[in-house]
Amino acid sequence: MTVEIISSIVMSVLMILIGLQLSVFLLYFERKGSALIQDRVGANRAGITGLGKKLGLPNLGIINTLVFDPIKMFTKEDFVPDGADKFLHTLAPFLALFPVMITFVVIPFGDTISIGGHEIQLQAANLNAAVLYLLATIGIGVYGVALAGWSSNNRWSLLGGIRATAQMISYELAMGLALIAVITTYGTLDLQEIVRGQGGVYFGWLPRWGLFTQPLAFIIFMTAGVAESKRVPFDLPESESELILGYFTEYSGGKQAVFMLTDFAEQALVAMLVTTFFLGGWQVPWLYRDGFHLPGGAFIVMPALAVSIAGILAFLIKVLALCVFLGLVRWTLPRFRYDQLMRLGWKVLVPLGLINLLVTAFLVVAAGSAS
Amino acid sequence: MAIWLFVFLAVISIVSALGVVIQRNPVHCLLALVLTLLALAVMFIALDATVVGFLQIIVYAGAIMVLFLFVIWLLNLQAETGPTGGLALKFFGTIATAALVAELWMFLLRPHLKIKYVGEAAGYGSLSVLAQKLFTDYLVAFEATSILLLAAIVGAVALARRPPTQRESAPGSLS
Amino acid sequence: MTFIPLTWLLGLSAALFAIGVAGVIVRRNILVMFMSIELMLNAVNLAFIALAHRLGSMDGQVIVFFVMTVAAAEAAVGLGIIISIFRNRETVHADDLTLLRW
Numbered sequence: 001m002t003v004e005i006i007s008s009i010v011m012s013v014l015m016i017l018i019g020l021q022l023s024v025f026l027l028y029f030e031r032k033g034s035a036l037i038q039d040r041v042g043a044n045r046a047g048i049t050g051l052g053k054k055l056g057l058p059n060l061g062i063i064n065t066l067v068f069d070p071i072k073m074f075t076k077e078d079f080v081p082d083g084a085d086k087f088l089h090t091l092a093p094f095l096a097l098f099p100v101m102i103t104f105v106v107i108p109f110g111d112t113i114s115i116g117g118h119e120i121q122l123q124a125a126n127l128n129a130a131v132l133y134l135l136a137t138i139g140i141g142v143y144g145v146a147l148a149g150w151s152s153n154n155r156w157s158l159l160g161g162i163r164a165t166a167q168m169i170s171y172e173l174a175m176g177l178a179l180i181a182v183i184t185t186y187g188t189l190d191l192q193e194i195v196r197g198q199g200g201v202y203f204g205w206l207p208r209w210g211l212f213t214q215p216l217a218f219i220i221f222m223t224a225g226v227a228e229s230k231r232v233p234f235d236l237p238e239s240e241s242e243l244i245l246g247y248f249t250e251y252s253g254g255k256q257a258v259f260m261l262t263d264f265a266e267q268a269l270v271a272m273l274v275t276t277f278f279l280g281g282w283q284v285p286w287l288y289r290d291g292f293h294l295p296g297g298a299f300i301v302m303p304a305l306a307v308s309i310a311g312i313l314a315f316l317i318k319v320l321a322l323c324v325f326l327g328l329v330r331w332t333l334p335r336f337r338y339d340q341l342m343r344l345g346w347k348v349l350v351p352l353g354l355i356n357l358l359v360t361a362f363l364v365v366a367a368g369s370a371s
Numbered sequence: 372m373a374i375w376l377f378v379f380l381a382v383i384s385i386v387s388a389l390g391v392v393i394q395r396n397p398v399h400c401l402l403a404l405v406l407t408l409l410a411l412a413v414m415f416i417a418l419d420a421t422v423v424g425f426l427q428i429i430v431y432a433g434a435i436m437v438l439f440l441f442v443i444w445l446l447n448l449q450a451e452t453g454p455t456g457g458l459a460l461k462f463f464g465t466i467a468t469a470a471l472v473a474e475l476w477m478f479l480l481r482p483h484l485k486i487k488y489v490g491e492a493a494g495y496g497s498l499s500v501l502a503q504k505l506f507t508d509y510l511v512a513f514e515a516t517s518i519l520l521l522a523a524i525v526g527a528v529a530l531a532r533r534p535p536t537q538r539e540s541a542p543g544s545l546s
Numbered sequence: 547m548t549f550i551p552l553t554w555l556l557g558l559s560a561a562l563f564a565i566g567v568a569g570v571i572v573r574r575n576i577l578v579m580f581m582s583i584e585l586m587l588n589a590v591n592l593a594f595i596a597l598a599h600r601l602g603s604m605d606g607q608v609i610v611f612f613v614m615t616v617a618a619a620e621a622a623v624g625l626g627i628i629i630s631i632f633r634n635r636e637t638v639h640a641d642d643l644t645l646l647r648w
Contacts, residue, residue, distance in 0.1 A: 372550060377554065377555075381554075384558070384562060385561060385562065385565070388561075388562050388565040388566070391565075391578070391582065392565055392568055392569040392573065397575065397578060400577075400578050400581055404581050407562075407588065408588060411588055411592055415592075415595050415610075418599040419599055420595045420599070423607045423610050423611060423614075427591075430615075431584075431614060431617070431618075435617070435618050435621045438621060438622065438625060439577070439580075439625065442577065443577060446577075446628075448575075448577065448638065451575065464568055464572040465568065467567075467568075467571065468564050468565070468568035468571070469564075471564045471567060472561055472564040479553060479556040479557055479560055480553045480556075486601065488600055488602075489601055489603075490602055491599075491602045492602065495602065496604075496607065500604055501607060501608065501611070504607075505611070508605075509612075516615050519619050520615065520618070522619075523619035523623050524622065526623050526626065527622040527623050527625070528626075530623070530626030530629065531625075531626040531630070
């Protein structure tokens, strides 16, 4: 009993820390990776001395981005604008960050591991209605944005806040429809079971990932996820060339840092969710509990601990790859106009989601009655 | 569920319900109502109604309250300044409410309501059992509810949209 | 496992219901009255779930599902009506809407 409690606490802290570290990575990638894509240099004034030269690269600017920027952000003056609702203005950043942080704990990052005779599930909170929990926390995340925009006493913040709220609740619907199709396929609401259901192979060689089982749901969920986290091409609420910073214009110092953190943490969360539902989570292709069963017949034995560690590494690699991919999408596509955005959400993604659900339900019933 | 959890949630829900009724700023009332809904949703989950509890958060606190928030913004409601309503109304209203609470408690807190705990079937409160009930025993109600929702959507859009404005009005007129 | 006595849960439900009634009677802002009505609906939901838990029957939860859906529909239409009233009368104070009074 106490082993469960201690392991739960340790894993919760670990998952939240992983989420924060991914946010930091995304912050750095935002500066230097975007510079690479846009054929410029980026931040290069304060780096770890000589590190860039040794690697044969220009100055990496690590200390600039990761040390001085946060120091600058937290030491700026923290004000509440004149005429703003003081309580709501202070509450909004934390209302925006809280749902993102508590969603990190239900994501499984490995199979059951046995340490010292106890079987521990590598998932901080094993809820058996985890998908509903995800939808609930994404729904609560609307309030932080809405209140930030409204309580700033600034009509452009309000405009950004209204746009953000409308966008988030529209794409929640598309996300939910894609998830219903996934739930119907795997027959369970538990995330660990969904990841386990993505083991095995099709035709002897194709790993049975959600990407190949539910391709349309993958596209819908990815699009809706990017729109939920208000990243480009859906970043109209925060459009830097039009609304300064959109709904968090009137925030400075630590509260703005919290909003930026929410932005990156939500992007990391979307990457983790897409990995869990569609890229097989911690499943390594052709790796089962006892070893590799390669197509072609080869069988390589692996000890149980190595299998678990391979699973954790696979999860991290997939999440990082998706974060980099989302960054590439950000720096390549132009921004959607508001009516195009709404049209995409309601007139394209929702009907596609419904058609996908119908076809999935039909196939599941046909397969169920055939077997 | 543990006693301390119930007391904690009960205190939160009653305090925020009082906040809904007492606060002057409509947005603060709305936030207090969201807090009440969240406390009640946690209580539902603790009473083994898992799916219904999460649905309360997704549907009620996550969608209906956002709709309220949009309407408050649209109507640009400010905090109420000055006296709200007559003093006599508040006085007698409070007394009537206290009388209502006392009467309900007199009825409900009696020993004749000690229903024996029957024991839950396996999978109580799970999505599959709820879906089975919905699609077999309560199918007619389910279909009627979907028609009701469709009617509500059409009705709300028809009520809330602006009437089409006349574009070709005389230059001196006000419309 | 400890059971919360059913009377406590029903007592909480009654208290929330009464606070909702107080809100409808005392407040004169239509939107706050509407929110108090939602509070009353939630109090009733709590009573249903508590009794369903005690009796081990899923019917209470199905009824709560329907109550939630009907409350959503009612909220949508009611807010549409409030918007129409505001467009015509420029007020959301219930004391100013006296057109139908004798």
